[in-house]
Structures are given as structure tokens and as C-alpha cells.
Amino acid sequence: MFSAVKKSISAKPSFQEIQTNILAGLTVGVIALPLSMALAIASGVPPQHGLYTAMIAGIVIALCGGSKVNISGPTAAFVVILLPIVQQFGLGGLLLSGLMAGVILLLMGLGKLGKLIEIVPYPVTVGFTAGIGVVIATFQIKDFFGLEVAAGGEHYLEKLSHIAQALTSINWQETLIGALTLAVLLAWPRLKSKVPAHLAALLVGALIAWIMTQMVNGFSVATIGSRFHYELDGLLGSGIPPIMPSFEWPWNLPGADGQPIGMSFELVRELLPSAITIAILGALESLLCAVVADGMSGKKHNPNDELIGQGLGNMLVPLFGGIPATAAIARTAANVKAGGSMPLASVVHGLFILAGILLLAPLLSYIPMASMAALLLVVAWNMSEAKHFARTLKVAPRDDVLILVLCFALTVLFDMTIAVAVGMGLAAMLFIRRSISLTDARAVETNHQAYEVPESVVVYDINGPLFFGSAHKALKTIALVRPDVRVVILDMSEVTLLDMSAIVAMESIAQDLSSKKVALIINNLQPRMLLKLRRAGIRKRRGQVEYARTMDDSFALARRMTAQG
Structure with a gap:
């Protein structure tokens, strides 16, 4: 200061x-x-x-x-x-x-x-x-x-x-x-x-x-x-x-x-x-x-x-x-x-x-x-800045043009307070929508014979930040597992953010899989986010919820779980 x-x-x-x-x-x-x-x-x-x-x-x-x-x-x-x-x-x-x-x-x-x-x-x-x-x-x-x-x-x-x-x-x-x-x-x-x-x-x-x-x-x-x-x-x-x-x-x-x-x-x-x-x-x-x-x-x-x-x-x-x-x-x-x-x-x-x-x-x-x-x-x-205004109308994506025109119209027809509030709100919504599109969860084709795990083990790769906008979209497909699946591995190596909405979604997935007698392995989640899950009650439970640092460790856990099952 x-x-x-x-x-x-x-x-x-x-x-x-x-x-x-x-x-x-x-x-x-x-x-x-x-x-x-x-x-x-x-x-x-x-x-x-x-x-x-x-x-x-x-x-x-x-x-x-x-x-x-x-x-x-x-x-x-x-x-x-x-x-x-x-x-x-x-x-x-x-x-x-x-x-x-x-x-x-x-x-x-x-x-x-x-x-x-x-x-x-x-x-x-x-x-x-x-x-x-x-x-x-x-x-x-x-x-x-x-x-x-x-x-x-x-x-x-x-x-x-x-x-x-x-x-x-x-x-x-x-x-x-x-x-x-x-x-x-x-x-x-x-x-x-x-x-x-x-x-x-x-x-x-x-x-x-x-x-x-x-x-x-x-x-x-x-x-x-x-x-x-x-x-x-x-x-x-x-x-x-x-x-x-x-x-x-x-x-x-x-x-x-x-x-x-x-x-x-x-x-x-x-x-x-x-x-x-x-x-x-x-x-x-x-x-x-x-x-x-x-x-x-x-x-x-x-x-x-x-x-x-x-x-x-x-x-x-x-x-x-x-x-x-x-x-x-x-x-x-x-x-x-x-x-x-x-x-x-x-x-x-x-x-x-x-x-x-x-x-x-x-x-x-x-x-x-x-x-x-x-x-x-x-x-x-x-x-x-008429030149910048006209150029933005010509070259900007449609969503940005909408925000530009709306902020302009609200400033002229109403006042700056409304224009700034609505403009920032729309920009935030647009940012959230674009961020959601960057996050996904997809099933990974696993060479089960090479890793010596049965077909009842599936791996989901989760990429990007998990927050209130993207968590539900990314995680909803995980609950829809085949009837023969006994172990779900979530590879969370590339998860960069985890907020309360994502924690609740993870908790819901763990409970849903447990009710179907499907074990959950969370792989390579960063320590600071791992601590958040544990504070929320998603703790290690033998045969139900496990944590691993590498995919080799995850497959080893999966082999033991399926063998015990």
C-alpha cells in the first residue's frame, strides 16, 4: 500500500x-x-x-x-x-x-x-x-x-x-x-x-x-x-x-x-x-x-x-x-x-x-x-470507439455480438447500472457455458487382458474443472453403468477444480454405485481436492470406495475387488 x-x-x-x-x-x-x-x-x-x-x-x-x-x-x-x-x-x-x-x-x-x-x-x-x-x-x-x-x-x-x-x-x-x-x-x-x-x-x-x-x-x-x-x-x-x-x-x-x-x-x-x-x-x-x-x-x-x-x-x-x-x-x-x-x-x-x-x-x-x-x-x-464497435460486429462470435449490442442498448435506453449488471451476468453465463464444454467424462477403451482385469472393470477419464456448471454434465454418465460392471475407475488426473456442487455429485455417484454393489476407485486426484472429498464424507471404505495414485495401482485394486467378489 x-x-x-x-x-x-x-x-x-x-x-x-x-x-x-x-x-x-x-x-x-x-x-x-x-x-x-x-x-x-x-x-x-x-x-x-x-x-x-x-x-x-x-x-x-x-x-x-x-x-x-x-x-x-x-x-x-x-x-x-x-x-x-x-x-x-x-x-x-x-x-x-x-x-x-x-x-x-x-x-x-x-x-x-x-x-x-x-x-x-x-x-x-x-x-x-x-x-x-x-x-x-x-x-x-x-x-x-x-x-x-x-x-x-x-x-x-x-x-x-x-x-x-x-x-x-x-x-x-x-x-x-x-x-x-x-x-x-x-x-x-x-x-x-x-x-x-x-x-x-x-x-x-x-x-x-x-x-x-x-x-x-x-x-x-x-x-x-x-x-x-x-x-x-x-x-x-x-x-x-x-x-x-x-x-x-x-x-x-x-x-x-x-x-x-x-x-x-x-x-x-x-x-x-x-x-x-x-x-x-x-x-x-x-x-x-x-x-x-x-x-x-x-x-x-x-x-x-x-x-x-x-x-x-x-x-x-x-x-x-x-x-x-x-x-x-x-x-x-x-x-x-x-x-x-x-x-x-x-x-x-x-x-x-x-x-x-x-x-x-x-x-x-x-x-x-x-x-x-x-x-x-x-x-x-x-x-x-465506432471503429472498434463496427469491427466487433463483423468478426466477433455470435454470442459476443449479442452481449455487445445488449450492453449498448441497455446503456442508451436505461442506465449504466443495468447495463453493467446484465452485461457482466451474460458474460459470466457465456463463460460458464464455454467452460462446461471443455469438461467431459468418457469411457476409456481398456485392454483388459494386458492389465489382467476382467471385463467387469470400466475406466472413465474425466477432464477439466468440475464445478456447478460442469459437474452434473460430466458425471451423470458414470451412473449409467452396465449390469455386469463390478468396478468403476475414475481417472481424475486432469481435474483442475472441484467445488461443492461437484462434491455433492461425487457423493451421489458413490452412493448410487454402492447400492448397485459396484466398487469405486478414484485415481490420481490432486491432494487438495482429495482432502475436500474426505471432509465431505467420501472416505476410503474397503471394497466400496478406494483411492489410488496411479493407473497401475487402480488396476491392482480392481483385480483384488473382483477376485473377492
């Missing part, structure tokens, strides 16, 4: 490495500043909460996590989970669910579950990330075109219907600024400039909107300053409060009705499914990001320490107004490309965000909402 902190303290980086990491942190800070605001707005909360997240999570998780180069903060993956929470439980409910998710992540890390997270099937991941991209893009239509959308509608189809009905209210001024911002976002990468595309696009959008407002009579667009307000020492302000985040318990913050949400078991119970989803998605995102970063940087992360760091960060962030955080792949990749190799880069990135809050708050208020919507449209497109 805290290995990243120990390594960062014990290591002695050169001045050049320190300088490079500081510059990398500043580069990532420039990228994260507008993205953090945009993702907070998309999640249904004022933009400063995204900045608080990037600042605090970026520092805490970098120092306590298992990756030296991961950059953590708000991400697009969380938007479809957080927005419904805000609508139903308000800011207080959102921050409380984030705190609960942090506890779950911490327990996952302490429980050494970092490796288990990596087994989530590819179709599940692609399905819900593509669905998230579609939902995010759909919800940006309102601000991009300046639509007057009717309030209400909890589900995607209802909101989509409201957006469609509002298309007649398109505002050409908002659309113009959104289109110009989107054009710069798409064209800027071709210039191969070191200035990030989204920073250039937002600057162009804000500058053109300000010039048009000054020069064209009646020209007006919604901005961060006009959309969001705050109260400071009894005075009302617009945009982002230029102060450091302050400590506050989440349950003292307002719920959906504007009153403090409070703390109760009922509230925790209602928020628990969302908290679990946040934790699972946060774990997936952070560990996937760490794997990508390892490939780019040549370093090795500790998955369990990374989960512990993510847990501590998400437990601390809500206490200062921050929304749930996880490692961000795009920002981490930018960090590695800029030369970031130590947690110092993420710390500098967090300090840059703090400086932006304190010094640039008035200027950030001029950013148009249409420009933020254009930025999120590009984020949604990149997240959707």
Missing part, C-alpha cells in the same frame, strides 16, 4: 527529469482545465465541481495509487451515471454516492481484486462505452443549437422526444458559435500545433462570441457566466467562484429539492447501486488506463495499489465538492507523450487547476455553452 509514495520518496530524480515532469504537468493542466468544466456541466453540476475533482483527485490518487503516470479527474464515462443521480438526489446525493464508491474501491484494493477487474469481457466494455458516447452526444444537442427543451423526462427516449419537439426553436446564434468551435476542433489537429485542439477551439469560440456580442445588435449566447451563479459572503457572482474549495460533509449539501439531503439508511440503500456502478466503472477505467500507460511509458503499475489510490481519492474529493474521479486515458497519454514519468506531473497538473480557479475564473465565464457542447460532442465521438 502507498508504494507509489514510497518509491517517489526513495527515488532521486535528476533536475532534468523534474523539469520535464513539471512541463508535462502544465501541459496536461491546460488540457484538463476546460475538459473538467465541460464534464461537470454534462453531469448536471456547476463547472467548478469538475475543477475541484481534477485538482484534488489528480494530486491524491497520483501520490497514493499504483501508477506513476496516470492522470485522474472527471471523465466522460461517468456522465451517464452521475446525471440521473443529480436529477434525483441533487448535488448532495451525487457527492455521497461518490464517497460510497470510494469506500468500495478501497475495499476492492485491500481485497486484492485488481487482477479480477481485468477479466471484464471486451464486448461488455465496448458496448457500454459506445452507449455512453451516444447518450453524451444526444444531451449536447440542446446547448449546441440553443434549443428550448421542455423539462422532465427521466429516460433517454423521453429526453430524445423532448429534443425532437424543440428542434423548431433552433437559435442561429448558438448554432453559429457551436459550429465554429466544432470546425476548429476537427481541423486543428491537421495543423500539428503543440496547442491542444480543444483549447484553441474554446478560445476561438469565446472570442468570436464576445466580438459578435459587441458588434452585432441583439447577438447573445449563453455562457458559463450567464448559466451558473454562486453566492460568496452574501454577494452573488457569475460563473466560477475564484476561491479554493472548502470542506463540507456531503449530507449537508442540497438534494433535488434544494434542502440539505441529510443522512439515513434509506438514502444509503437507494444510492448503493449507483455507488457500486461508479466503483466498478472507475476501477475498469483506471486499470485500463494504467495498462495503456504501461505500454507507452515502459513502466509497470500495481493494480491493487491503484484501486486503493482511487478509493482514497474518491473518499476525499466529495468532502471538498468534487464529483467521482478515475484515471483519464486521454490526459494520461498526453502526460506520457509530454515526458511525464513521476507522480510530480499529476501534482503539477492539480496545482495548475487550482491556479486556474484563483486567477482565471473571470475569463472562464466568457466560454459559450455552445462551445462546451461542441467539445463534448468530440469527446463523445472519441469515446464511442
Whole structure:
């Protein structure tokens, strides 16, 4: 635990490495500043909460996590989970669910579950990330075109219907600024400039909107300053409060009705499914990001320490107004490309965000909402991984395609909680079915004369794991022995697993064979599984149940049993 902190303290980086990491942190800070605001707005909360997240999570998780180069903060993956929470439980409910998710992540890390997270099937991941991209893009239509959308509608189809009905209210001024911002976002990468595309696009959008407002009579667009307000020492302000985040318990913050949400078991119970989803998605995102970063940087992360760091960060962030955080792949990749190799880069990135809050708050208020919507449209497109989605549809087995489409549809039409639960459930069922097909029990043709055993001795070769899915299938044929059989030998040399369902099945077979006066010999079962059978009561009984280490020993026992019979 805290290995990243120990390594960062014990290591002695050169001045050049320190300088490079500081510059990398500043580069990532420039990228994260507008993205953090945009993702907070998309999640249904004022933009400063995204900045608080990037600042605090970026520092805490970098120092306590298992990756030296991961950059953590708000991400697009969380938007479809957080927005419904805000609508139903308000800011207080959102921050409380984030705190609960942090506890779950911490327990996952302490429980050494970092490796288990990596087994989530590819179709599940692609399905819900593509669905998230579609939902995010759909919800940006309102601000991009300046639509007057009717309030209400909890589900995607209802909101989509409201957006469609509002298309007649398109505002050409908002659309113009959104289109110009989107054009710069798409064209800027071709210039191969070191200035990030989204920073250039937002600057162009804000500058053109300000010039048009000054020069064209009646020209007006919604901005961060006009959309969001705050109260400071009894005075009302617009945009982002230029102060450091302050400590506050989440349950003292307002719920959906504007009153403090409070703390109760009922509230925790209602928020628990969302908290679990946040934790699972946060774990997936952070560990996937760490794997990508390892490939780019040549370093090795500790998955369990990374989960512990993510847990501590998400437990601390809500206490200062921050929304749930996880490692961000795009920002981490930018960090590695800029030369970031130590947690110092993420710390500098967090300090840059703090400086932006304190010094640039008035200027950030001029950013148009249409420009933020254009930025999120590009984020949604990149997240959707359309090429990977289409490729999976073409080349994946039918079962995987079904899981992909189902996870995508559930994410879009319902929510991430259902999509992740159903997707993981289907993937588990598919895995069990495929595992069952690998396990079998077949009668082996035995040269009875060579081994000097009578025809009344039969041998069954059992291969693969025996668990609740495969035990019945593999063992049911053993009970169907010929009337003349007197000894059954089970060659279990290749049995790799034995669970309680298999033990019960074995017990049933032993009893059934005993009732037919047929002896059972269990050959070469691994000692740890042999102990399980003995604890369950399947012990050696002379003439009924015997254990052997080799097939020669088994045939010798069979000869004695048939001779005695």
C-alpha cells in the first residue's frame, strides 16, 4: 500500500527529469482545465465541481495509487451515471454516492481484486462505452443549437422526444458559435500545433462570441457566466467562484429539492447501486488506463495499489465538492507523450487547476455553452470507439455480438447500472457455458487382458474443472453403468477444480454405485481436492470406495475387488 509514495520518496530524480515532469504537468493542466468544466456541466453540476475533482483527485490518487503516470479527474464515462443521480438526489446525493464508491474501491484494493477487474469481457466494455458516447452526444444537442427543451423526462427516449419537439426553436446564434468551435476542433489537429485542439477551439469560440456580442445588435449566447451563479459572503457572482474549495460533509449539501439531503439508511440503500456502478466503472477505467500507460511509458503499475489510490481519492474529493474521479486515458497519454514519468506531473497538473480557479475564473465565464457542447460532442465521438464497435460486429462470435449490442442498448435506453449488471451476468453465463464444454467424462477403451482385469472393470477419464456448471454434465454418465460392471475407475488426473456442487455429485455417484454393489476407485486426484472429498464424507471404505495414485495401482485394486467378489 502507498508504494507509489514510497518509491517517489526513495527515488532521486535528476533536475532534468523534474523539469520535464513539471512541463508535462502544465501541459496536461491546460488540457484538463476546460475538459473538467465541460464534464461537470454534462453531469448536471456547476463547472467548478469538475475543477475541484481534477485538482484534488489528480494530486491524491497520483501520490497514493499504483501508477506513476496516470492522470485522474472527471471523465466522460461517468456522465451517464452521475446525471440521473443529480436529477434525483441533487448535488448532495451525487457527492455521497461518490464517497460510497470510494469506500468500495478501497475495499476492492485491500481485497486484492485488481487482477479480477481485468477479466471484464471486451464486448461488455465496448458496448457500454459506445452507449455512453451516444447518450453524451444526444444531451449536447440542446446547448449546441440553443434549443428550448421542455423539462422532465427521466429516460433517454423521453429526453430524445423532448429534443425532437424543440428542434423548431433552433437559435442561429448558438448554432453559429457551436459550429465554429466544432470546425476548429476537427481541423486543428491537421495543423500539428503543440496547442491542444480543444483549447484553441474554446478560445476561438469565446472570442468570436464576445466580438459578435459587441458588434452585432441583439447577438447573445449563453455562457458559463450567464448559466451558473454562486453566492460568496452574501454577494452573488457569475460563473466560477475564484476561491479554493472548502470542506463540507456531503449530507449537508442540497438534494433535488434544494434542502440539505441529510443522512439515513434509506438514502444509503437507494444510492448503493449507483455507488457500486461508479466503483466498478472507475476501477475498469483506471486499470485500463494504467495498462495503456504501461505500454507507452515502459513502466509497470500495481493494480491493487491503484484501486486503493482511487478509493482514497474518491473518499476525499466529495468532502471538498468534487464529483467521482478515475484515471483519464486521454490526459494520461498526453502526460506520457509530454515526458511525464513521476507522480510530480499529476501534482503539477492539480496545482495548475487550482491556479486556474484563483486567477482565471473571470475569463472562464466568457466560454459559450455552445462551445462546451461542441467539445463534448468530440469527446463523445472519441469515446464511442465506432471503429472498434463496427469491427466487433463483423468478426466477433455470435454470442459476443449479442452481449455487445445488449450492453449498448441497455446503456442508451436505461442506465449504466443495468447495463453493467446484465452485461457482466451474460458474460459470466457465456463463460460458464464455454467452460462446461471443455469438461467431459468418457469411457476409456481398456485392454483388459494386458492389465489382467476382467471385463467387469470400466475406466472413465474425466477432464477439466468440475464445478456447478460442469459437474452434473460430466458425471451423470458414470451412473449409467452396465449390469455386469463390478468396478468403476475414475481417472481424475486432469481435474483442475472441484467445488461443492461437484462434491455433492461425487457423493451421489458413490452412493448410487454402492447400492448397485459396484466398487469405486478414484485415481490420481490432486491432494487438495482429495482432502475436500474426505471432509465431505467420501472416505476410503474397503471394497466400496478406494483411492489410488496411479493407473497401475487402480488396476491392482480392481483385480483384488473382483477376485473377492
